[in-house]
Amino acid sequence: MRLLPQKIAGADGLVGPPLDFISRRIYLAGVLCNTPQNMMAWLQDPQKFVPGNAMPNMNLSEEQSRNITAYLCTLKIMRFGRHGCR
Numbered sequence: 209m210r211l212l213p214q215k216i217a218g219a220d221g222l223v224g225p226p227l228d229f230i231s232r233r234i235y236l237a238g239v240l241c242n243t244p245q246n247m248m249a250w251l252q253d254p255q256k257f258v259p260g261n262a263m264p265n266m267n268l269s270e271e272q273s274r275n276i277t278a279y280l281c282t283l284k285i286m287r288f289g290r291h292g293c294r
């Protein structure tokens with residue numbers, strides 16, 4: 209998982225916010241409810257939701273974004289879909 213720029217144990221970069229507890233976050237990037245569907249959408253096109261933010265469109269396929277989302281779900285306690293906004 210060294211490709212991840214954010215701070216996950218083992219990743220070095222500091223460009224984006226830490227993702228250690230991302231599955232417990234209510235909002236993604238402050239604007240999207242933290243659901244698996246929204247996580248996939250964010251990963252596929254972060255500029256669509258927060259134009260001009262530093263996270264580039266990485267041209268991820270649906271499968272790639274689903275796999276990354278599944279991994280992020282494993283980071284600490286899962287709260288996807290059970291908290292905050294609906």
Ligand code: HEM
Pocket residue numbers: 211212213214223224225226227230233235236237238251258261262263264276
């Ligand atoms: C597979 C690679 C990546 C994953 C899984 C990922 C994941 C995420 C997630 C889940 C967020 C929302 C975090 C939050 O709400 O606190 C985020 C935000 C962000 N990411 Fe990434 N990211 C990736 C690649 C990148 C890259 C390559 C960059 C920049 C070089 C980057 C820069 C940022 C920045 C600056 C934000 C904050 C955006 C904002 O709040 O407006 N990310 N990323």
